Amino acid sequence: MAERTAVAGDTGAVIATQGLTKRYRGGQLAVDALDLSVPRGSVFGFLGPNGSGKTTTIRMLLGLIQPTGGAAHLLGEPMPGSGRRVLPRVGALIEGPALYGFLSGRANLLRYDAADPTADPRTRAARVDRALERVGLSGAAAKKARAYSLGMKQRLGLAAALLQPRELLVLDEPTNGLDPQGMREIRSLVRELAEDGSTVFLSSHLLDEIEQVCTHTAVMHHGRLVTQGTVAEMSAGARGRLTVTTPDPGEAARVLKEHGVSDLSTAGEELSGDPPPGDPAELNTALVRAGVRVRAFGVRQASLEDVFVSLTGEGFDVAG
Numbered sequence: 001m002a003e004r005t006a007v008a009g010d011t012g013a014v015i016a017t018q019g020l021t022k023r024y025r026g027g028q029l030a031v032d033a034l035d036l037s038v039p040r041g042s043v044f045g046f047l048g049p050n051g052s053g054k055t056t057t058i059r060m061l062l063g064l065i066q067p068t069g070g071a072a073h074l075l076g077e078p079m080p081g082s083g084r085r086v087l088p089r090v091g092a093l094i095e096g097p098a099l100y101g102f103l104s105g106r107a108n109l110l111r112y113d114a115a116d117p118t119a120d121p122r123t124r125a126a127r128v129d130r131a132l133e134r135v136g137l138s139g140a141a142a143k144k145a146r147a148y149s150l151g152m153k154q155r156l157g158l159a160a161a162l163l164q165p166r167e168l169l170v171l172d173e174p175t176n177g178l179d180p181q182g183m184r185e186i187r188s189l190v191r192e193l194a195e196d197g198s199t200v201f202l203s204s205h206l207l208d209e210i211e212q213v214c215t216h217t218a219v220m221h222h223g224r225l226v227t228q229g230t231v232a233e234m235s236a237g238a239r240g241r242l243t244v245t246t247p248d249p250g251e252a253a254r255v256l257k258e259h260g261v262s263d264l265s266t267a268g269e270e271l272s273g274d275p276p277p278g279d280p281a282e283l284n285t286a287l288v289r290a291g292v293r294v295r296a297f298g299v300r301q302a303s304l305e306d307v308f309v310s311l312t313g314e315g316f317d318v319a320g
């Protein structure tokens with residue numbers, strides 16, 4: 001789990017929404033009264049199952065679609081009204097980068113840079129080379145983009161977002177469709193970018209990705225914000241899962257139930273359940289006193305999945 005925290009002494013939110021709402025024309029309420037606050041310097045994971053409203057939120061934040069209600073501020077400025085002024089300070093990667101397959105990686109970036117009226121043409125080549133280097137594509141810069149793997153394309157998209165220094169990076173499912181190696185590369189790049197001082201806001205439907213990379217998270221469910229805060233606080237706030245390994249599972253289950261353990265399940269010699277508040281050592285003592293032979297006893301730290309399940313009463317269904 002990431003241990004980094006937001007930059008000390010600077011609590012300004014780089015993204016703030018108040019009651020942000022989107023109802024699509026067909027009547028679908030995709031985002032429902034969202035109050036989001038993304039601290040400067042955080043790696044903020046916007047987590048939710050498929051269809052929970054993440055992309056819709058990002059599109060509203062970047063001024064790509066109009067909200068039906070509420071307000072959004074990006075870097076302290078109202079959106080979409082201040083888009084022209086704010087968006088040059090924001091790098092974005094949404095729904096896969098738009099690339100020309102017949103051009104090399106470098107030529108693609110040169111085009112991106114040329115489309116930016118604030119970019120000095122005299123320093124263009126150096127900027128492009130630096131961005132390629134940043135994402136580890138210098139060696140493949142002359143290759144046509146259509147020959148790139150999905151991970152390389154994603155990195156090229158990130159390079160485009162990094163041509164200028166950015167205060168905020170907004171990445172919509174940046175590891176979607178990547179193999180484990182590609183995912184690792186993108187995740188370590190995200191960490192590096194954050195270490196260099198950018199705030200990174202990334203959406204994901206992968207719980208472990210958020211746990212590995214992010215300092216903060218907001219959890220969405222059916223268009224509503226379920227919770228937000230630091231990843232560490234959130235996991236600490238939820239009670240972990242108790243597991244006991246014993247050759248006497250029947251007797252163990254009886255004792256654990258009697259001592260307030262709920263949602264018990266047994267698989268062979270292993271039992272698991274939600275422990276009651278208090279010191280779990282008491283449960284172990286009770287088992288031993290009752291003559292249960294305990295081979296292993298532990299409380300696994302709560303994961304974000306436990307938090308999600310406890311707050312929504314539903315499993316975290318990524319296909320949902």
Ligand SMILES: Nc1ncnc2c1ncn2[C@@H]1O[C@H](COP(=O)(O)OP(=O)(O)OP(=O)(O)O)[C@@H](O)[C@H]1O
Nearest residue numbers: 024026028030048049050051052053054055056057
């Ligand atoms: N253009 C649209 N018109 C109507 N409904 C839409 C439109 N775009 C998205 N929706 C619906 O709004 C809800 C939220 O979708 P959204 O794409 O924001 O979710 P998501 O969390 O980003 O999911 P995914 O990861 O699958 O993209 C879904 O029920 C989706 O079907």
